[in-house]
Amino acid sequence: MPDSDKRPFVLIVDDVPANIRILAEFLRDGHDIRVAARGADALDLARRLPPDIILLDVVMPDMDGYEVCRRLKADPVTAEIPIIFVTAKFAPEDEAYGLSLGAVDYIVKPASPAVVRARVKNHLELRAARETLARQNAALTEAAKLREDVDRIMRHDLKAPLTGIIGLPPLILNEGNLSDTQSMFVHLIEESGLKMLSMINQSLDLFKMERGTYVLRAESMDAAAVVRRLFVEMATVAGYKRNVLALTVAGRPDDGKMPVRLTAERLLFYTMLANCLKNALEASPEEGVVTVDLRPGDPAVITVTNQGVVPADMRGRFFTKYATSGKLDGTGLGTYSARLIAEAHGGTVRMETSDATGMTTITIILPQR
The missing domain is CATH 3.30.565.10 (Histidine kinase-like ATPase, C-terminal domain)
Structure with missing residues (x-):
């Protein structure tokens, strides 16, 4: 879906010029219209300038609409474009087949202007909502990954300065010449450092458990x-x-x-x-x-x-x-x-x-x- 200040781009595919004119007239207000009279032209145009939605006829020479739909859905560049079949084929099995190929809707000719406009509007809004949700999910995933990376880095990086904190008190105590109060404070520093190291190690263990990589030593x-x-x-x-x-x-x-x-x-x-x-x-x-x-x-x-x-x-x-x-x-x-x-x-x-x-x-x- 284009930015909110741009008009949606609709591609109309039909081999009958009169049908194209009718659909274009239905949608001329608020939409940019491009047309294709052959399936091969529709595929080429959709790849070069991906539209926001495609209105596709079924009965066309050389390549019918079903094959066009199948190829569009198989191509990563065009796979997410919503396709609405607009066709004179009205049998339930025709509609079921079209939807099974990945089309989002099926309109039987002759269609009223109100129906065409409403269906196009609804599917454009659905696509916009899906894209917004996908962006939000991607942002949440990236934020979660960033948080995990920061947590992991902090766990590992905190251990380095703690080595110095834990290692110095025994050296200070061995030097002697400390009052009882000073010795008590040095012991407290060492004890606090050891407790912090234990907390960091436990945090690392929990991190591994969350990911199912912890190796149990029972x-x-x-x-x-x-x-x-x-x-x-x-x-x-x-x-x-x-x-x-x-x-x-x-x-x-x-x-x-x-x-x-x-x-x-x-x-x-x-x-x-x-x-x-x-x-x-x-x-x-x-x-x-x-x-x-x-x-x-x-x-x-x-x-x-x-x-x-x-x-x-x-x-x-x-x-x-x-x-x-x-x-x-x-x-x-x-x-x-x-x-x-x-x-x-x-x-x-x-x-x-x-x-x-x-x-x-x-x-x-x-x-x-």
């Missing part, structure tokens, strides 16, 4: 030990609202000693459970109980249950990227990354929440290889 591990460690690390967070953290194994209280063996990638398993626990603690009421239950087997089943229900607007998008509700500092990546990690293990994760019981449970199912 091993036999003690899931109970991971949960106990998380409870210690999250004790401060739980303490803000006096929440209780409880571990059960197949429904029975953990004795703090027995291992629960399952096969998973240790760091990913830790990250997945940490995200689920953090989410559960944030959603729990004062003095609420958050329970992690481990059920070994094939598949292994891990549940994280907390008091409190998921907001209605979150239930259908709980595991989608950037989904968050009512959190000023929420990124919407916690449950999303938990889903990606579960799927990287060949497993699944689901959420169940109940207004009746006031409880929410996240269930993770991990096949054991």
Whole structure:
């Protein structure tokens, strides 16, 4: 479709001059008209000066309209031009055949001026809408690609300066002559650098999971030990609202000693459970109980249950990227990354929440290889 300040270009193809004159008269207001009396001329003109729409007769010498349509649709230069058959062939099978070749419409002669103008207008607008949508899709695709490229570059480029940040504190500490306060600050710098490096590495892993290129390094591990460690690390967070953290194994209280063996990638398993626990603690009421239950087997089943229900607007998008509700500092990546990690293990994760019981449970199912 031409620019909005240009008149649409209509190509009329018919071997009868009187028919061309009639159609041209119908469309002379608001359209630029070009004509062709033979199929070969129509093909040549359409390639050299692609029109915005073609009105095509069927019965013509040398090459009929059906063959002209077939060739136009086979040529990348002309394939997207809408074609309307305008013909005296009125049998239903003729119309069906014409439409099957790629024509957008079929008008039987004699046609009224109003019908011809309305059909041409509608198909020109449809073509313009399709082209606008295609441009928007291309722009969105390019923007998404640019964002991915920037994200990937930042992930890789941030690791280089972090190497210096992490490597310098041990050298400074080895030099000595630091006060206790100064030593504490240097340790904090090193710890913060290591945490940032871990975040970048996890971000790279999630990037690979999104594209299905992550290579899983599963091993036999003690899931109970991971949960106990998380409870210690999250004790401060739980303490803000006096929440209780409880571990059960197949429904029975953990004795703090027995291992629960399952096969998973240790760091990913830790990250997945940490995200689920953090989410559960944030959603729990004062003095609420958050329970992690481990059920070994094939598949292994891990549940994280907390008091409190998921907001209605979150239930259908709980595991989608950037989904968050009512959190000023929420990124919407916690449950999303938990889903990606579960799927990287060949497993699944689901959420169940109940207004009746006031409880929410996240269930993770991990096949054991």
